[in-house]
Amino acid sequence: MRHLRALCAIADTGSLHKAARFLGMSQPSLTTQLRRIEHALGAELFTRGRTGCRPTPLGRVVLSRARPLVAQMGLLVSEARAAAARADGARLRVGSTASRALAGWLRRLRQRLPGTDITLHMDVSANGLLRALAAGQLDVAFVHEVEGCPLQVPDGLERRVLVEREPQFISMARDHPAAAAPVVDITDLAEDRWMVDPTVDGEWDGLRRVLGAAGIDPPLMHADYHTAASLIVAGEAVAPCQPTSGPRDDMAIRPLRDDPLAVRLLLYHRPGDEGAALYGTAYAALAAAYREAALRTSAYRHWLQRHGTPLPCPG
Template structure:
């Protein structure tokens, strides 16, 4: 087996993420596939490159030696790809590659961009639960812009040179629960009212678990926590088996209640990021249409709209024509 750049990129991802699970998510592949690939690489070299344990993967001495040679090669290949793509862009290729974490504003944003961008512009969307992975893709030239959220108290690892614009400085995170949950009877929920519930959180979302753990500890409660993705969480929430943080723009459901938390202890910052050097006019348009789409999504969600009214949010003001 001859080592290829994709193998070296996988080794770097495992070392950076500290676990096969997180590295697989960042690489867009399954954990079993990455585990198999790592075993083949180690078999080809005749020794282990990582020590596996309950706390994740750590490079062995040989692993450190291989990584020291692999990283410059991966960086050089990434630079080569960036330069080639920049050459294509300068030749007149019209495209906009968007990365995003999950957001109710996405559909409206894409619809608006298709209406406003020049005819023939190719739009593509890359979704990822990891904001840090999207930012790395922007820095490497694989994406033009990324719309990401940063959990309060858990700063993102912003690559050097990226430009960022703040869409929302502090977006409160609401709580989703079963429609017949006792706390759902109130318009605003106290954290202590949920101290006996199972909380669901996706640990692969950058900062999500650390941010929630900090807020729960500050409230003096230590509820049982389940780790899973939020699609799985919904099926447990509706039957009363769990509660979970959610975006305030989440739409209403007949089988689920969405409520704000008193004093808004959970929050994120919404950012649009790009590499410098592109068209300032296009970037301004992309940001303006994102802001408009987010406002639409915010006002459509009745619980969030009521929160905006109580807090006299500037989002309630229509943008200038």
């Protein structure tokens, strides 16, 4: 089953790197595993190229048999875990992409659901979290959908919209010339190196679309945002960031004029399962935590006041 799950993950993500992240393993380990599978079968199952991994004709045949087996095993595991949860007490398995509201959300969940076993699984891939939710590995998933890049939502999931359109701000060095203004024109950053994390679903495509619409083609750098912070502070790059990002002495965070970059914030669940009864509580706690994070950040608070944008209501 481990081999079959790996093949399905590679096919679903179209990338060894993304599949390895979804499976919680290193890319070299997954590459070695794939080579062993192909060696055992005597033929390649995927073609590798600059655009990613694509199943060969034999790969499609193998996947057509593997997917039902993986799905049935996932269902078996889900039902067994649900039975165990009923025996051991209430449980809520939370999945989330990165958010400043996360700590406040968990704190409120523990306050509102005493005695409930609450666990957290974080992933940069919203699509990976939704697949885990559909497979019964999570009860709720809080995800970001980049504007213009719809998520790949498995059948059977339901959602509530937390924020219809959250603007993405820009982070830059404190002494960057554009930081002198309260609002930054994207064209003022045409000569800067832009940093983007290609493992975040939709991030690269969304940024490329916005830069193209602005008529600029700045140099780009692929890196994760934690690694890039030191480069931004040193003036080597600028990067999009969440508007709830807290102020830093060595970094400036500003809104972009006309808010060309945006995401939609969504909370998903599976109706009818054991965690569905807790879904309303999870949403209310998340809405309260997001309001707290938004109002704590002066730049975002002022943006909300200027635009008259309502925050999500915990009720």
